[in-house]
Amino acid sequence: MQVPPFDLTEQLQQLGDDLDTAVLQVLRSGQYIGGATTHTFETSFAAATGSAHAIGCNSGTDALVLALRGLGIGPGDEVITCSFSFFATAEAISAVGATPVFVDVEESSYLIDLDQVEAAITPATKALLPVHLFGRPVDMEQVMAIAAAHGLQVIEDCAQATGASWAGRPVGSWGDAGCFSFFPTKNLGAAGDGGAVTCRDDALAQRVRELAVHGMPRRYLHTNLGYNSRLDALQAAVLNVKLPHLESWVQRRGALAQTYRQQLGGLPNLRLPEAGPAGHSWNQFVVRVPNCPVSQTSCADQCSPAANSADFGLPESCCRDWLKQELQASGVSTIIYYPIPIHRQPAYAELGYGPGSLPITERLTAEVLSLPIFPELRPAQQQRVVEVVQALVKQPLAA
Structure with a gap:
């Protein structure tokens, strides 16, 4: 599928x-x-x-x-x-x-x-x-x-x-x-x-x-x-x-987000987005991969090197990139929003925001991954996403 x-x-x-x-x-x-x-x-x-x-x-x-x-x-x-x-x-x-x-x-x-x-x-x-x-x-x-x-x-x-x-x-x-x-x-x-x-x-x-x-x-x-x-x-x-x-589509997105949160909650090495207060419209469902999904050792032992992180002075993103690749190989397409933050884009180099100037932003760009979510996503499709993620993310979350 x-x-x-x-x-x-x-x-x-x-x-x-x-x-x-x-x-x-x-x-x-x-x-x-x-x-x-x-x-x-x-x-x-x-x-x-x-x-x-x-x-x-x-x-x-x-x-x-x-x-x-x-x-x-x-x-x-x-x-x-x-x-x-x-x-x-x-x-x-x-x-x-x-x-x-x-x-x-x-x-x-x-x-x-x-x-x-x-x-x-x-x-x-x-x-x-x-x-x-x-x-x-x-x-x-x-x-x-x-x-x-x-x-x-x-x-x-x-x-x-x-x-x-x-x-x-x-x-x-x-x-x-x-x-x-x-x-x-x-x-x-x-x-x-x-x-x-x-x-x-x-x-x-x-x-x-x-x-x-x-x-x-x-x-x-x-x-x-x-x-x-x-x-x-x-x-x-x-x-x-x-x-x-629009209203019914937003409600459906909320239901899909709730299903993801229930079925992926507590998985090691995967952090889910907060539900937040009422009013979220769930245009994306963005998880974080802060550590190697399959090992307690360094991600370099398990994951492919990140393509662009070093070029822009950003944290290494190979753990997230590995999970994205494995999901794609299993038929689940995902999107990264956004791999290079605006302040580190070449177009804004003259503003002088160096590496580490916005540490949380920079860390998130190395960890975030958006799972499939749209109102017409079928239950069987979402279940497939859940099963593949569960199979890939196995080890306890590192401190």
């Missing part, structure tokens, strides 16, 4: 007729940019995220750029975020001319360590950019308290957390802006790239809308240098069909 990390086949079969109808309606309408289909999605998504406004755009990356620009963040400004995330989190900050400032993450949650944030605040700091990584929400009450105490703006990176919530309130509705991705593998995925900015402020919403269309408040009047970043009607049509299923 082959188990993919993510598969849309069954979802497309279930929704196929509705998707075909929605897409054909757009094709036959001739209105491919903007229009009623896009407006319907933006209105529905705003309601789903508890926001006054949702502005569709080309991608989750563009959503971050548009939100930062809309909030007036630019050259000379600093934005505090975490390095354990997809590159776009920091790339968007740099794209508007600002400087990303990285703090470490919590070992237990993988999320930005809010206790370190205040120490990183300087007179140049203008915003906090927390990442709801893997679908687990950051403590937004603490984030907003820090922001209020220092007069900072808050942009939530919700790319992996559509459908997640903190304290019963959807992510994307806490900060000044929320930024979402509709990449096909997300909890709510389009048929290509897509994104959205959510916010409660009318003026900010208008600025973001204008920036997404060449800085144009009305046709052929350009008051800012903007972008061509619009959510096209075909993608909106797909999202309109899928949005009503």
